Amino acid sequence: MKACGLVVEYNPLHNGHLHHIQEAKRVSKSDCIIAVMSSSFLQRGEPAIIDKFHRTKAALKAGVDIVLELPYAFSVQNSDLFALGAIRSLEAIGVNSICFGSESGSIHQFISSYHKLAENEMNYSYYLNKSLQLGLSFPMASKNAFQELGLTEQLDLGRPNNILGFSYVKTILANRIPIEPLTIKRIESDYHDQQIKGNIASATSIRKQLLKDGKISKEILQSIPQITQESLITYKALSTLWHEWEDYFHLLKYRVSTMTSSELSKIHDVSEGLEHRIIATEKRATSFYHWMSLLKTKRYTWTRLQRIFTHILTNSGKEEMKLVHEETLPYIRMLGFNDSGRKYLNARKKDIKLPIETKLRRNQPLLLNMEERAINAYYSILPGKIKENLLKQERRLPIYERE
């Protein structure tokens, strides 16, 4: 049996994602699609709009056969760490290929860019540091360095999907991981696009509309499959809300206002005295958005600040983060599977390189400890009884979905 891996967030799953699943199956000639998915908090430092169970179920109904959880310690990170966690998870479960969406749909561009970068590593570092010293953010500095090396002529690294794709390819090639990288041309509208056009829209634009008035508009309905509509409705009926940063604002305020600056400086990615600015702006901030605006500078991208707030909320420390990034992945956590997924797991048993964890338990690895804190923080805004039920589901994983 052949398997193809996808790296996804499904926040929420839309028509563009359906296209991705179908195309990945076609171009990879695989019998099994395995997605590794960010769970409670996402790469851009945001809580997932609905929980991992509903997103997993939707994925299984949309054609994914196995859903793995991308560990928190890798999901709320820059593209290189995000890619490392995702590719290592997919390697461990034995996929033959991965398939990601890109602007051009040509894998050649990614591979040749990687080789060019590898040859010019010294120059790249030089240009990168030069821009960083000018006070630019990492993504901007990195883009400048690529430009100086002439890499952007081949590959536009200003586009989020290309950045992630390049990180996947880099991780595979640099670590000689036996996975074939494949790409398909994205048919979605621009990732940053705030408008919904036709039956393809970005997850960002869908979330924005959903959270604006708390309703699923006609426009949204055109760009999502029915399973997503159902999961949005079911989750809200269960939990009373769709998760967004403002729901966590009071917890963040409580937390920051009872922390010392020394404690705050020990949180992952808080550096250069940012702890003092976070504490100083806390009292004035009247909303999460307002707090973010008070902190935003050229050096700190919106995304990086959101990631930092996520690590504060989940109490994720620099030291533990360093430890889990240095060690090899200790497990893969399975969120769900269907019959094809089960067949795959049986057929390829001996190729699966890591223990498959499903339940939270005592004396679990540090990586799973950190996951559990992220889970607790994610659900902490929900009423007691509802939270309790969702936490029980965390202990009953994985979800099995009949085909």
Place this chain on the structure above:
Amino acid sequence: MKACGLVVEYNPLHNGHLHHIQEAKRVSKSDCIIAVMSSSFLQRGEPAIIDKFHRTKAALKAGVDIVLELPYAFSVQNSDLFALGAIRSLEAIGVNSICFGSESGSIHQFISSYHKLAENEMNYSYYLNKSLQLGLSFPMASKNAFQELGLTEQLDLGRPNNILGFSYVKTILANRIPIEPLTIKRIESDYHDQQIKGNIASATSIRKQLLKDGKISKEILQSIPQITQESLITYKALSTLWHEWEDYFHLLKYRVSTMTSSELSKIHDVSEGLEHRIIATEKRATSFYHWMSLLKTKRYTWTRLQRIFTHILTNSGKEEMKLVHEETLPYIRMLGFNDSGRKYLNARKKDIKLPIETKLRRNQPLLLNMEERAINAYYSILPGKIKENLLKQERRLPIYERE
């Protein structure tokens, strides 16, 4: 000018407290009454039912001339540390005497008990440890040791007011502090009494009734002065609530469920593996009261567990607590004063041994840092705008009340 010091909580101020103020003035022959008051959180490990400003104003209207804040690091503690912070504060502002309520009203009993204890310190320690090893709580073990020494024949140390009074006298005599200890006979009903009888009731019984139905009953009105009635009504109109533990339950759950057991073990007074039990019971607890019941054992009194939860909520660490208890008091913080208070401060300027802090500021002493975290935790359950206004008041201390 002569001043007499009182150690108070006024949670809320009732008729028994009025009697105490009047009697203290009489027996001490003083021109000025100075109260040192627990502010955000109280000795038994509870949030104050209304904020320090309203309690300070009530105290000033009831005959107190200066109100000092008992620092958080001393207010939520066993009687010896509580007494140390209170007596040192009163010493620093130069009081000539202190006056506390006791069951018998005889200061001789306290002084002779102290001397007997001082002579038998070795024996006391022996009996104390013996009981502690049997798994008894500190108050029970201490009571047993007193009994073995025959001290309880003179002074019933099973009564909370006698325990505190004894701690005041012990602190004064052991440290040769030039303050005369005085006591008056309490006319209140029993501290633990849950019923309101006549026009004297314990603060506990008043709080219990207030919080039960959120109303000020006719019975309560009989046992509190009008100023207390006004402050209860004004504060609730402002803040929407009277503070109680259940209001903080969701914050405690969030906090504990995102802490590691190693972090929890660094919180003040968490020891003997209690951190594991707190984490293990968190998921099951459906209310603060329920959580407490799950943790209660013979060794851990209800009060000690409440104090521990307070330190978790305010993020007060063992190490910083040790530091502030080892150093001499760095300041006294004045919450309010009236004209007599001002006259006293002017007349006795040169006898005041510590800087009088009023405002929170940058680079403040550790003790005031800890206070600020307690303040932030205390107000954290209030809606944004209301909390902001109350925090502004914290920066505008002290309150001046015309006589």
